[in-house]
Amino acid sequence: MADVIATEPHNFRPEIRSEPANAEAFGVVERRLTLWEQLYGSGPVRKAFILLILAVVWEVYGRSVDNSLLFPTFGETASALVSGLATGDLLMRIWTSLQVLLMGYAIGIVAAAVLTIVAISTRLGEDFMVTLTAMFSPLPAIALLPLALIWFGLGAASLIFVLVHSVLWAVALNTFSGFQSTSRTLRMVGRNYGLRGWRFVSRILIPAALPSIVTGLKIGWAFAWRTLIAAEMVFGVSSGQGGLGWFIFQNKNMLDIPAVFAGLLSVILIGLFVEGVLFKLLEDRTVRRWAMQS
């Protein structure tokens, strides 16, 4: 038998057998990461570092321009922001804006949910949603503002109307595409359990489509902010108390440019907070935990 193998053309190589080396041979198998590796591995630290760099660049450029009417430095903006917050004026403006924003956002999400459920229930509903989205999604919300003012007057209702318009289509479109891309197997599993109607939607479709839904919510949130600030700047004071957009506009008129920058900076800071903290928490606890998104 051995002779036969030896004459096989490809068996001219000797066989190799080896024992795995002892653990001492290669020292440490596990070691703690160094402080630097840990810091670099942490997302918040990396992001904070980028923000710091940006602030430094801003400060340096601001000082080289040396004209706070054109481009206030980071320091000037920060102190305007702090004094605005300290007097409570800026805080009130932010609060006014946020109230309207959250109202419009919430109504927009509910409307999107209704529209999407209609869309997945029947084929006609699907066509209805697709057509409406194709019609209205490209329409800038701000373009509707003059009409909204005629229909709803100078109150918060007009702002909410344009906010709903800016949130609704993005959320509906993303949710619907999430439902559509739910795997066939998961749908069959749900129906195999005997789930039907709303229970099927809430127990199977919504969690399965959550990555798309969260994306829709993020886009909707960004659209809503943009629309609100723009609308407030065009539209001015609503019922005595203006929002953040009005704060920016007003300070521009008074040539208090550091305050204008402070207003813009607060929009940015709120955006960073919502994206970097709230949405991140939501994603960490859901889609990322389930590895539906990396």
Added chain:
Amino acid sequence: MNVMLSSPSTLAPDVASSQPILDIGDVTLQYTARHLSILATYKVSAQVFEADRFVLLGPSGCGKSTLLKAIGGFHKPSEGEIRLRGRKVTEPGPDRMMVFQEFDQLLPWKTVIQNVIFPLIESGKAKTRKEAEERARHYLDKVNLTKFADNYPHMLSGGMKQRVAIARGMAMEPDILLMDEPFAALDALTRVKMQDELLELWDDTHFTVLFVTHSIAEAIKIGNRILLLSPHPGQVKAELNGLCRADAAGPKGKAFERDIHDMLFAHKASDEVRHHG
């Protein structure tokens, strides 16, 4: 072939009831793809009895998966009917739990144990959460996954995912467990292991299972009754008794395998050459 047909069924000693659990009567299935209506099976009949390990075997395109989906209630027969314990099958339901081939059949947002508990609660099979959890733990233990109960599906290997799906199906204690090529996507070593485990589980509880496969060897290993389907459209070619486990692993099993292979492919070989040559 005659030898095999006459070999006594030494399996399933407790096949006692004379009423079939599942009665497939002259079932013709059609599905539409693009602008075509395709005949998947034509007048297929079969009866599955209590504690059967009934295998649907056939080459791809014989409509065996479509037939299983029809039994699952996902597909309406255009002719004939499917009855489960005398009741006509019209829609999917938890009395026929399915184990799919795909690894993504577990809900990714639930842990392993939650995946098993969820259908127990939703279908009302378990009265309380505690009862559901006990049952889930019991069946996870049976498939050796107790340690992984609190993991999410993405942390498991393909074989482990299929074991969860089997535990989930068995925990529901359905009238019949429908398995659609559950091991086809696994590597060869894991597949053999899973087949052995499935047989062990069956020895334990004698559940009724309908198993779809295109592997003749797997059919012989798993089944105590094998339904052979011919392709395009699927028609019953034969319904055979399986071998006992000792025979299935030995030369008798090999001979049986050749027999079945010849039945499915022999006189088709010349056609194949003409079609593809």
